Amino acid sequence: MSSNDEFIQKLDQIWPEILETDDLVKVGLYPSMQAAYYSRKLGRAPEYFEVGKRIFYAKTAVLNWLRSAKRNEKDTQTQKTA
Numbered sequence: 613m614s615s616n617d618e619f620i621q622k623l624d625q626i627w628p629e630i631l632e633t634d635d636l637v638k639v640g641l642y643p644s645m646q647a648a649y650y651s652r653k654l655g656r657a658p659e660y661f662e663v664g665k666r667i668f669y670a671k672t673a674v675l676n677w678l679r680s681a682k683r684n685e686k687d688t689q690t691q692k693t694a
Contacts, residue, residue, distance in 0.1 A: 616678075620678050620679065623639065623674075624671070627674075630669070630671070631669045632666065632667065632669070633645055635669075636669070652667070658673045658674045658676075659673040
C-alpha cells in the first residue's frame with residue numbers, strides 16, 4: 613500500500629461524513645482557504661454543496677476525488693514514459 617493510499621485510508625477513518633473547506637486546508641489538500649475557493653471556481657475541486665454562504669463536502673466525494681487525482685497522475689506519468 614502506497615503512502616497516498618494510507619493517507620486516504622486514515623482520512624476515511626478520522627473524518628466525519630460532512631466536511632467544510634477548513635477541514636481540507638487542515639490536512640494540506642489546499643494551502644489556504646483562498647486556494648480552495650479558486651479550485652472550486654476552476655472546477656478542480658471535489659463535488660460540494662452550499663448552504664447559505666457555507667461550503668460543504670461529502671467525505672465520500674473528497675475521498676473519490678483524491679483517488680481519481682491519484683489515478684490521473686499515474687496515467688500522466690505513463691504517457692510521459694511511452
